[in-house]
Amino acid sequence: MRKTSAVLASLSLAVLALTGCSVTASSDGASCERHADATGIRDAVTVEGELGEAPDVSVFSPLHLTRSEVADVIEGDGRTIVNDQQALTVELSIFSGETGEKVYGTAYDENKGQVSNAAYWASQSPGLAQAFACATEGSRIVAGLTPEDFGAEALSGLGLSEDDNMVFVIDVLDVFLSKAEGTLRFNDAQGMPTVVRAADGTPGVIVPDSTAPTKQVVQTLIDGDGEKVTAEQIPLVNVTAVGWDDKKVVSSTWGEGPTGDLASSAPTLADELVGRTVGSQLLAVVPEADGAPATVYVIDILGAVTAPTQ
Known part of the structure; x- marks a missing residue:
C-alpha cells in the first residue's frame, strides 16, 4: 500500500449486476464475485496513462448504453473491497458519453487525496x-453508466442532458482493512469484558456483573501485522462503545463506515493508538468521570493516513 496523504470524505454513509465473474479471496478471509468483464464498454473507451495519474481517455461517442457496464482495464493484486463501508482512496474522471468531453475529475494528487468508501x-x-463491488487495490476501472444509474440529480449538477450516458475511469489506489486481523493475544486480567466477533468482524461485548475499573485500562486483543501508527497520522478505526452499567451499545461505526475522529468520541483513548500496529484490536474501559458513566470501547485499527495539504 502506498503511503497516502488523505482526509475522510464522510465515512459514515450506504448497492450489484453484470456478466461474467471471477472469485477473489480477500485478506480477511471473505470471498467476492467480481463482475467486470463487459466487452462493450472496453470497445467504446480507450484509456492510457499510469495508475494514479490523470488518464488519457478517448470515448467513441456518442455512446448509447442499454445497460450499465463495468470492465477492469488494470486488475490490481491488492486487498479486495468486501463491503461498501470499507475505507478507500480513489482518483476518478468522468466523461460525457454524448461528446466524449471530460466533465469532472479529482485532483490526482496524493497530498490532497480523500478517504471515502x-x-x-x-x-x-x-x-x-x-x-466498486469486489474490486482490488491497484485496479483501474472503466464504467459506463446509463442516465438512470448515473442519477438525474448528478446529470443536472454537471449541466448535462437527462439522456447522457456517463463514462467513469476509476483508479483504486488504497483499500484499507475491513476488520482487525493479526494474532490473537491472551489477556489474563480478571473482571474485564469479553469480546466476541461476527464473521465480518463486528464485535459483541459481554460486560461482567462487577464494578468498573477506577482507572483506564487498555488491552490488546489482536496484534495487527501492519505498520505502526505515528503521532502525525490519522488512524482509521471502527469503534463500538458499550455502557458498563446498563450493558447497552452507546454507539458503533460498524455498518456505517470507519471514522478518523476518535479524539472527539473518546479523547482519552486517541493517544493509545500511537505506536499500535494497523490490524490491531483494542479493548478499553474508560472509568466514570465528570458525570459520564464508565464505558467499554472495542477499537479496530484499519489503517492510518496523514493529514492532507491544502
Whole structure:
C-alpha cells in the first residue's frame, strides 16, 4: 500500500449486476464475485496513462448504453473491497458519453487525496456500486453508466442532458482493512469484558456483573501485522462503545463506515493508538468521570493516513 496523504470524505454513509465473474479471496478471509468483464464498454473507451495519474481517455461517442457496464482495464493484486463501508482512496474522471468531453475529475494528487468508501460514491451516483463491488487495490476501472444509474440529480449538477450516458475511469489506489486481523493475544486480567466477533468482524461485548475499573485500562486483543501508527497520522478505526452499567451499545461505526475522529468520541483513548500496529484490536474501559458513566470501547485499527495539504 502506498503511503497516502488523505482526509475522510464522510465515512459514515450506504448497492450489484453484470456478466461474467471471477472469485477473489480477500485478506480477511471473505470471498467476492467480481463482475467486470463487459466487452462493450472496453470497445467504446480507450484509456492510457499510469495508475494514479490523470488518464488519457478517448470515448467513441456518442455512446448509447442499454445497460450499465463495468470492465477492469488494470486488475490490481491488492486487498479486495468486501463491503461498501470499507475505507478507500480513489482518483476518478468522468466523461460525457454524448461528446466524449471530460466533465469532472479529482485532483490526482496524493497530498490532497480523500478517504471515502463505495457507499459514499454510490450515494453520489447509484450505478457506481457495481463498479466498486469486489474490486482490488491497484485496479483501474472503466464504467459506463446509463442516465438512470448515473442519477438525474448528478446529470443536472454537471449541466448535462437527462439522456447522457456517463463514462467513469476509476483508479483504486488504497483499500484499507475491513476488520482487525493479526494474532490473537491472551489477556489474563480478571473482571474485564469479553469480546466476541461476527464473521465480518463486528464485535459483541459481554460486560461482567462487577464494578468498573477506577482507572483506564487498555488491552490488546489482536496484534495487527501492519505498520505502526505515528503521532502525525490519522488512524482509521471502527469503534463500538458499550455502557458498563446498563450493558447497552452507546454507539458503533460498524455498518456505517470507519471514522478518523476518535479524539472527539473518546479523547482519552486517541493517544493509545500511537505506536499500535494497523490490524490491531483494542479493548478499553474508560472509568466514570465528570458525570459520564464508565464505558467499554472495542477499537479496530484499519489503517492510518496523514493529514492532507491544502
